[in-house]
Amino acid sequence: MGKHGKSKSLGRGLGAILGEVAEAYENEFQSEESDLEDRVMEIPLSEIVPNPYQPRKNFDESSMKELAESIRRHGLLQPVVVIEQSGEYVLIAGERRVRASRMAGLETIRAIVADVDRSRFRELALIENIQRESLNPVELARSYKELIEEYGITQEELSKIIHKSRTQITNTLRLLQLDGYVLEKLSLAQISQGHAKVLVGLGEREQRVVCDTIVGQKLSVRETEQLVNEMKSERPVRKESRSETKSEGFDLSAYRKLIKEHVPFRINIKKSKVEISFKNEEELKEFIKRMSHQA
DSSP: OOHHHHHHHHHHOHHHHHHHHHHHHHHHHHSTTOOGGGGEEEEEGGGEEOOTTSOOOOOOHHHHHHHHHHHHHHOOSSOEEEEEETTEEEEEEOHHHHHHHHHTTOSEEEEEEOOOOHHHHHHHHHHHHHHOTTOOHHHHHHHHHHHHHHHTOOHHHHHHHHTOOHHHHHHHHHGGGSOHHHHHHHHTTSSOHHHHHHHTTSOHHHHHHHHHHHHHHTOOHHHHHHHHHHHHHTSGGGGSOHHHHHHHTOOOGGGHHHHHHHOOSEEEEETTEEEEEOSSHHHHHHHHHHHHHHO
16 A cells, blocks of 8 residues: 555545545445345444444434334334444444434344455554544554554654654653653553653663652652663762773774884883883883883
C-alpha cells in the first residue's frame, strides 16, 4: 500500500470511510437492479458489536418502541451492514434497527457483510487509534511501533501521515525502552510522560527506585531530573578524575621508537605510561642532566 494512500485515508478518518461504505451498500440494496439480496444472511445479534469509530447517538425511547413493534410484526425490511473483524461483526450501518430488534426479542438479524480490505481496515484502525485523545503515552507508543513495523515505514514518513513532529514520535517511542514496572505506572498516570523520559537510560533497578520515589514523594519532573543526576554522579565510573580518564584513552605504543631514540635508558611502555629503569646512580644523574638542559 502506497504512502499517498495512507495520507489520504487519514485525512478523512476511518469513521467517514466506513460511513461511505455503509451508504454505498444501503443505496445499492434499495436499487431495483441490486444483486445484494443473495448476500443477505442471518447473523446472531449477540455477535454484533457497535462501531467504535462512529460518534454515539441518543435514541428516542418511543420511536424505538414503534420500530421494535414494526419489526416484530413485519420483519426487518432493510438489512443492516456489518464488517467481519476478529470473529465478530462490527456494525457500520443500522444501529437503530439492531437496538429495535433486540427490544423485539429477536435472536438474529438480516445483515450484509461488507467487503472491506482487511489490511486497509487494520491500517485505518491503527491511524484512527493514534488520533484518539484518550490514549495514554504507552498505548500511543505501541500504536506508533505497530504502524511502523506493520507497514515498513520510517518515523519521518509516520510524522507526515499523522501530522506529528518527528521529535515527538521519537520521544514517545523511546518510552518503550523502559522497564515494564515503569510502563505500568505511566499507563495508570501515576507518573507523567515527563517523568518517564528522565528514566530512559537508567538500569532496571534504578528505574524502579526512582519511579517509586516519584510516586511516594510526589516529585516534580525537575526534582526527578536532579535525583537522576545525583544517582549518575555516584556511580563508580564517574569518580575517576578527568585526567585519569583522558590518560587511559591515550596509547603511547605508536611512539615507542621515537621515545627510545630520545631516552637512552631502559624503558617499558604500557599504554599511556612510560617506566624508566636506571642501572645505577650515574644513569639517574645523566637523566636529570638531560631534563635540566631541555628545561
